[in-house]
Amino acid sequence: MKKIIGILILSITMFSFTQIKMDGYISLFENSSSAKYYKYGKSYYFESFDNNKEIIADKEYYVKYRKYGWGDVDTTYYRKGTENYYHIDKKTLEESIVLPVNPKLGDKWTENDKSWSYEVIAEDKKFKTPAKKYINCITVNCKQLTNRNKEKAKEYVLYYSPEFGYVGNVDSKGKILSYLSEVKLNAKEGEKIGGK
Numbered sequence: 001m002k003k004i005i006g007i008l009i010l011s012i013t014m015f016s017f018t019q020i021k022m023d024g025y026i027s028l029f030e031n032s033s034s035a036k037y038y039k040y041g042k043s044y045y046f047e048s049f050d051n052n053k054e055i056i057a058d059k060e061y062y063v064k065y066r067k068y069g070w071g072d073v074d075t076t077y078y079r080k081g082t083e084n085y086y087h088i089d090k091k092t093l094e095e096s097i098v099l100p101v102n103p104k105l106g107d108k109w110t111e112n113d114k115s116w117s118y119e120v121i122a123e124d125k126k127f128k129t130p131a132k133k134y135i136n137c138i139t140v141n142c143k144q145l146t147n148r149n150k151e152k153a154k155e156y157v158l159y160y161s162p163e164f165g166y167v168g169n170v171d172s173k174g175k176i177l178s179y180l181s182e183v184k185l186n187a188k189e190g191e192k193i194g195g196k
Contacts, residue, residue: 032048045178048067084100121139151174
């Protein structure tokens with residue numbers, strides 16, 4: 001009897017762990033009780049998903065919110081295709097590739113409006129941040145092709161972990177601009193994420 005109870009407890013524990021495990025270069029959470037906290041220069045931002053998906057141009061998208069420490073909120077709409085992750089511009093209804101599902105060295109793509117270009121420039125890279133050291137990352141070089149985003153630099157390098165998704169970026173000189181500081185999965189009411 002004790003053996004059966006032990007197996008049952010172990011099964012429930014393992015099932016619970018697999019339910020909250022993140023996996024993939026892009027993390028698409030199913031509900032708003034999961035969030036990521038990023039340090040961003042002297043400020044920060046949170047990323048979380050809506051509980052419901054949205055239908056746009058006959059396709060289903062995850063709705064991601066990014067709330068900055070100064071109060072601004074960006075909303076992005078993501079979906080996973082067979083070969084790529086996409087985001088869509090709700091005004092133009094045009095999709096752009098975010099990242100290949102299985103990125104490899106040399107993969108290249110551009111934003112739909114040709115404003116940014118992207119290229120996977122390395123695999124199996126380490127990304128050391130004040131919060132954690134990430135291994136086996138792919139790095140994506142992104143270059144601004146137009147002057148559409150005047151407040152942004154002309155070039156960045158993005159780091160994606162196979163377990164945690166996007167974990168941060170650096171400028172063209174290698175200075176860390178933002179990094180993943182904390183992940184909270186399936187938070188209970190009243191739990192907090194991030195610190196100042």
